[in-house]
Amino acid sequence: MRSCDLVLAIPTVVRPLPKPVRTIIGTLSDTARMLVGSDLRPAETTP
Amino acid sequence: MKTNTKTTGRRHTAKAARLPRCPTGIQGLDEITGGGLPRGRPTLVCGGAGCGKTLLAAEFLVRGAAQFDEPGVLMAFEETEKELEANVASLGFDLEGLVRRKKMVVDHVHIERSESTQSGGYDLEGIFVRLGHSIDSIGAKRVVLDTLEVLFANLPDEAVLRGELRRLFRWLKAKGVTAVITAERGPGSLTRHGLEEYVSDCVIVLDHRVSDQVATRHLRVVKYRGAMHGTNEFPFLIGADGISVLPITSLSLNHQVSRERIATGIPRLDKMLGGRGFFRGSSILLTGTAGTGKTIISCNFGHAAARRGERVLYFSFEESPNQIIRNMHSIGLRLEPMVKRGLLRFHSARPSLYGLEMHLATMFKEIAEFRPQVVIVDPITSLMDLGTVSEGKGMVTRLIDYLKATQVTTLFTSLTQGGHPLQQSEGGMSSLMDSWLLLEDFEGNGERNRVFYVLKARGMGHSNQIREFLISDHGIDIVDAYIGASGVLTGSARAAQGALEKAAALAGQQEAAQLKREVERKRGALERQISGLRSDYESEALELRRIAEQVGTRTLLLSTERAESGRLRQADIKLGSGMPIKSKAGRRLP
Numbered sequence: 001m002r003s004c005d006l007v008l009a010i011p012t013v014v015r016p017l018p019k020p021v022r023t024i025i026g027t028l029s030d031t032a033r034m035l036v037g038s039d040l041r042p043a044e045t046t047p
Numbered sequence: 048m049k050t051n052t053k054t055t056g057r058r059h060t061a062k063a064a065r066l067p068r069c070p071t072g073i074q075g076l077d078e079i080t081g082g083g084l085p086r087g088r089p090t091l092v093c094g095g096a097g098c099g100k101t102l103l104a105a106e107f108l109v110r111g112a113a114q115f116d117e118p119g120v121l122m123a124f125e126e127t128e129k130e131l132e133a134n135v136a137s138l139g140f141d142l143e144g145l146v147r148r149k150k151m152v153v154d155h156v157h158i159e160r161s162e163s164t165q166s167g168g169y170d171l172e173g174i175f176v177r178l179g180h181s182i183d184s185i186g187a188k189r190v191v192l193d194t195l196e197v198l199f200a201n202l203p204d205e206a207v208l209r210g211e212l213r214r215l216f217r218w219l220k221a222k223g224v225t226a227v228i229t230a231e232r233g234p235g236s237l238t239r240h241g242l243e244e245y246v247s248d249c250v251i252v253l254d255h256r257v258s259d260q261v262a263t264r265h266l267r268v269v270k271y272r273g274a275m276h277g278t279n280e281f282p283f284l285i286g287a288d289g290i291s292v293l294p295i296t297s298l299s300l301n302h303q304v305s306r307e308r309i310a311t312g313i314p315r316l317d318k319m320l321g322g323r324g325f326f327r328g329s330s331i332l333l334t335g336t337a338g339t340g341k342t343i344i345s346c347n348f349g350h351a352a353a354r355r356g357e358r359v360l361y362f363s364f365e366e367s368p369n370q371i372i373r374n375m376h377s378i379g380l381r382l383e384p385m386v387k388r389g390l391l392r393f394h395s396a397r398p399s400l401y402g403l404e405m406h407l408a409t410m411f412k413e414i415a416e417f418r419p420q421v422v423i424v425d426p427i428t429s430l431m432d433l434g435t436v437s438e439g440k441g442m443v444t445r446l447i448d449y450l451k452a453t454q455v456t457t458l459f460t461s462l463t464q465g466g467h468p469l470q471q472s473e474g475g476m477s478s479l480m481d482s483w484l485l486l487e488d489f490e491g492n493g494e495r496n497r498v499f500y501v502l503k504a505r506g507m508g509h510s511n512q513i514r515e516f517l518i519s520d521h522g523i524d525i526v527d528a529y530i531g532a533s534g535v536l537t538g539s540a541r542a543a544q545g546a547l548e549k550a551a552a553l554a555g556q557q558e559a560a561q562l563k564r565e566v567e568r569k570r571g572a573l574e575r576q577i578s579g580l581r582s583d584y585e586s587e588a589l590e591l592r593r594i595a596e597q598v599g600t601r602t603l604l605l606s607t608e609r610a611e612s613g614r615l616r617q618a619d620i621k622l623g624s625g626m627p628i629k630s631k632a633g634r635r636l637p
Contacts, residue, residue, distance in 0.1 A: 005157055009202065010172035021162055025202070029167030037164025 013038070066273050069117075069189070069225040072110030073103070075292030079268060079277040084249055089216050089226040091246040093238045094253030098264060099285055100229040102138070103253065104191040105131065106289045107227055109140045111189045112150035117225075119189035120152045120181040122174075124197035128153045138289050152181040160201040169204075171211040175218060182224060190219060190226040199240045216245050237269070248272045254280070258434075263402045266292055282404040291408060293445065304328060305454060308507075309421075312351025313344070315525035319501055319510035325482055326506065327420075328454040330447050332477055334461040335486030339497055340518060341460040342366070344484070345423045346375045346382065347523060348458055352421040353385040360419035361393045362410060364429045368393035379521040392417055398429040406430055407442050411449060422450055427459040427476070443476050481505040489537045496537035498528055515541065 006014050006023055015022040015038050024037045035041040068082030077083050084090045084107070092100050108119035123131055131153060132142045145151040154177060182190065195212065202208055219226045228246055233239030243250055250270040256263055265280045283292040308323035317324045325331055335341050349359040363371060371393065372382045385391035394413050396406070414422065424430075424446075431439030443459075450457045461476070477483055483502040488495050497516050501509045515528040515537045529536040529544045536544050 005155075008156060008158060008171065008173040008177075009169040011169065012173065023163040024166050025163055026165045026169045027167030031166070033164055034166040037166060 015039075069111075070115060071107045072114045073106055073290050073292065075281065075283065076266070076290070079266075079281060079292060080249075080271060081275055084225055084227070085271070085274070086225050087220065087223045088248040089219055089228055089246045090249040090251065091228050091230060091238070091243055092251045092253065093230045093232050093243070095232045095255060098253040098255040099283075099290065100253055101126070101131075101193050102135070102285060103251075103290055104193050104227045104229050105135050105142075106138075106140070108151060108189055108191050109135065109142065109145065110289075112145050113140075117188035118150050118152075118185040119191065120154065120178065120185070120187045121191045121193065122154045122156060122178060122181070123193050124156050124158060125194055127155045131155075138285070139287065140289070149185050152185055152187070154178075154181055158197060158201045163201070165203040169207065171198075171208075171215065174211075174215065179222075182222060188224060190224045191229070192226065193229045194231065195228055195242065196231050196238070196240050212242070213245050253283075263404050284404055284408045286405075286408055286412075293404060293407065303454065309355075309456060310351055311344075312347035312349075312354075313523050313525060315514070319512070319514070320482075320504055321507045321509055323507075325456060325504075327456055328451055329456060329481035329505070330451070330479065331456070331458045331482045331484070332461060332480040333458060333484050333486065334463050334477075335499075336463050336488055339486035339488055339499075340516065340523070341462070341486060342371065342425055343375070343378060343380075343518060343523060344486070345425050345458055345460055346371065346380055349391060349421060349423050350375075350380055350382060350385065352456075353382075353388075353390040356390065357420035358389075358417060359385070359391045359421045359423065360413060360417050361391065361423045361425065362413075363393060363395045363425050364398050365426065367395050377520075378518055378523075392419070398433055403430065403434040403438055403442055406433070407446065410446065414450070414453075414455070418453075419455060421456050421458070423458045423460075425460045426462045428462045431476070440476060440479075443479060447479055492538065492540050494538050498537055 006012070006021065009025040011025075011027060013024040013028065013034075015024075022038055024034055028034045032041075067086040068077075068080070068084065069086040070077050070083035071080075092103055094100050105121065108121055111117040111119050121131065126134070135142050142151065142153065146153060156174070156177070178190065181187065198208055198212075199205065216226075216228075228242065230238035230240070230242045232252070233241075237243045237250060237252065247270065249268070249272065252267045252269050254265040254267070256265065264283050264285070266283045267280045268276045268278065281292050283290055305327040307327040308325065309327050310317050310324040311320070333341050333344060345361075349361055352359050361368075361371075366374075368386075372386070375382050382391060386393070392413075394410075396409070398406070400406075410424075427443065430442070433439075434442070447457065459476075459480070480503075482504040484499060485502045486497060486499045489498055497518070498513050499516055500511070500513045513528050514525050517524045517526060526541075529541045
């Protein structure tokens with residue numbers, strides 16, 4: 001699947017690799033969610 | 048006043064004409080909507096799972112591309128291109144070919160909640176761009192969005208989504224494309240997420256209901272802004288060639304009628320119907336209890352038509368074709384050659400095989416394919432048992448209207464369950480029929496006999512008599528039933544009555560002969576008497592003549608004697624007649 005096929009909302013950030021594919025929708029103003037969504041930071045760090 | 052109404056009338060028609068339609072090409076749907084969906088506007092198609100939303104939308108696109116030269120874009124949120132291709136290919140649509148020829152674009156939008164995260168505000172410009180690109184790449188006139196509600200499940204922030212959808216529909220209208228948006232039906236509202244708020248030009252609701260274990264799909268146009276449309280619920284089918292909606296009410300009563308008459312294959316029955324049989328294109332009902340010979344009469348009718356070279360389509364819902372052919376063979380009716388020559392076609396199906404609508408659609412299809420002049424439905428009652436009374440009547444009405452419109456003569460047989468057949472006239476079905484023959488069983492004297500009569504025959508003089516009919520090795524034989532003071536006599540009772548009548552006639556003949564002999568004898572006696580009298584008379588007359596002659600002779604003799612003596616005595620000398628005589632007289636003096 002092409003990355004552009006995943007784009008629906010604007011703006012969208014697509015992280016095609018490593019699998020699974022991740023997309024982050026929105027202006028990325030919520031930094032914490034962005035980092036969790038892109039697997040840059042594990043979700044269960046802070047309770 | 049007059050001009051006023053005229054102008055409003057014109058304005059009304061002008062308004063209707065101003066709203067252009069976009070034909071769907073779906074059989075029946077264009078009829079209901081008066082030509083198709085509103086052109087250049089979005090239409091909402093909603094319904095529960097498995098009622099055919101996606102198929103309706105896909106057919107709208109495919110037919111648009113293939114039949115009306117209007118390319119289309121299918122934006123699918125649920126199914127992939129491959130899945131869609133396979134789905135519509137099963138209904139005979141070549142989606143792949145249309146895509147290859149740039150008549151269609153299928154765009155699968157992959158969206159998965161688990162794979163995405165929201166971070167901050169967003170809009171759906173991505174959809175706009177993709178859709179805009181697809182539309183422009185092939186010059187699409189039609190767009191299908193199937194199913195937008197997936198967005199609600201997979202995208203956060205519903206308020207943003209609603210605003211974006213509102214914008215999307217406005218944008219589609221501005222693009223001038225005719226769009227179909229499918230949506231899942233929600234509890235208590237037309238769609239689960241209230242899409243009808245945004246798409247309000249035309250709303251079609253699909254429904255899939257099960258009654259008596261038979262499922263029927265229904266279609267209803269809930270809303271069609273600014274246009275007349277059929278508001279009823281119409282049954283529809285997904286058949287081998289797509290969707291077909293069967294409008295009940297759109298049929299009208301203005302078909303052509305024929306004066307031509309066609310023979311029934313039973314000469315005596317023709318005679319009962321004014322000597323020439325049924326009208327071509329009429330509908331005939333044949334009611335009777337089990338074993339009264341309905342199928343036999345139907346087959347005779349079909350056989351006669353096939354022998355005239357007409358095509359006959361026989362819908363059998365109880366017997367298989369081979370069974371009918373074999374059974375008819377036993378009464379000397381050979382149907383096999385007719386089948387071989389392609390004049391007679393059987394269509395056998397168990398009534399419970401599928402629902403009423405599917406049966407009707409199959410029948411329509413068969414009729415359209417075979418183009419018969421005569422259609423026989425044997426028996427119609429097993430079909431009518433599938434639905435409610437009104438559904439059954441609606442079906443028969445549609446069938447009759449369809450057949451009458453094409454001048455097809457139809458014979459329906461109807462199985463009655465004992466009792467008086469008139470009292471259960473098949474839910475008013477009989478009022479739809481032009482002619483009605485009634486077959487009955489008469490029980491008595493330890494035997495059952497078949498009788499039949501013509502209950503009604505519109506537009507022709509017909510016999511009011513009850514006739515008995517016999518089924519023998521060489522077909523049907525109609526005989527007069529004996530109708531007397533004691534009622535109708537059939538079978539052996541009729542034969543006994545015949546013998547009685549014969550004996551009575553013989554006795555009468557004998558009596559007459561005896562009377563004749565008596566009269567002869569009397570005449571002889573009279574004649575003898577007359578001749579006796581005559582001879583008496585003759586002898587007396589002879590005697591009379593003899594006496595008269597004697598008397599005559601005697602008188603003559605007397606007179607001559609007297610004259611002689613007179614002459615001797617000169618008695619004739621008249622006094623004073625002459626002197627010489629006087630002198631002569633003096634001679635008498637001594």
